[in-house]
Amino acid sequence: MATYRPVGRPLITAFCSLALTFAVPRVGAATDTFKQSAELGKRTAKTSEDVAKYVTQLDKTEQALSSVSQAQDKDIKKRYESFSKEVSKLEDAQKHATSDIDEMRSTGTEYFSSWDTSIAQMSDPELKQASTERRSKVMKDHDDLAAALNDIASQLQPFMSNLHDLKTFLETDLSPANIGKASERIQKSQADAQALEDKIAGVQATLRQFLSETPK
Numbered sequence: 161m162a163t164y165r166p167v168g169r170p171l172i173t174a175f176c177s178l179a180l181t182f183a184v185p186r187v188g189a190a191t192d193t194f195k196q197s198a199e200l201g202k203r204t205a206k207t208s209e210d211v212a213k214y215v216t217q218l219d220k221t222e223q224a225l226s227s228v229s230q231a232q233d234k235d236i237k238k239r240y241e242s243f244s245k246e247v248s249k250l251e252d253a254q255k256h257a258t259s260d261i262d263e264m265r266s267t268g269t270e271y272f273s274s275w276d277t278s279i280a281q282m283s284d285p286e287l288k289q290a291s292t293e294r295r296s297k298v299m300k301d302h303d304d305l306a307a308a309l310n311d312i313a314s315q316l317q318p319f320m321s322n323l324h325d326l327k328t329f330l331e332t333d334l335s336p337a338n339i340g341k342a343s344e345r346i347q348k349s350q351a352d353a354q355a356l357e358d359k360i361a362g363v364q365a366t367l368r369q370f371l372s373e374t375p376k
Contacts, residue, residue, distance in 0.1 A: 196271035207260040214253040317351040
């Protein structure tokens, strides 16, 4: 007599395994997108923080430069040394800010790519459409912000180069006469710094707005 072998349990097991095989990629994609969203928020917050630090240091550097231009004989060396230290600190602040801008942009690219993958795995057409529209809005805001930040970043190095030129010129002859020859360049540096700060202020407002709207 042939032995009876129930087929129900193997079939059920196979079906469940198949279902899990299809479900795991969906869960994985959603988890990746969630992580990328959190990372983008973190990168944006750090960018905002370091740009603010750059502006604070820019103020200190220009104040030190102004102090050099007003120094008397006995104070020139001390004030120049203070200015030189502030320039070095500003250079460090610039490196942090520009690095953050680059990392925020690359993190955004990874996030929107992951979001697109998640959308492709949705089966509900209404949810798919809603997520697509939301992604488009957030991505446009991010791209606009990244473009504004890149514009700021492109102006930091030329400004720093001008400061280094001033620093090098002054250190060759720390006399009132030599400082007087640099007075026009010092005034231009201060005007350029103010224009840069005004431009950064607008981008900082956009950064804060993006942070408040970034998916959590």
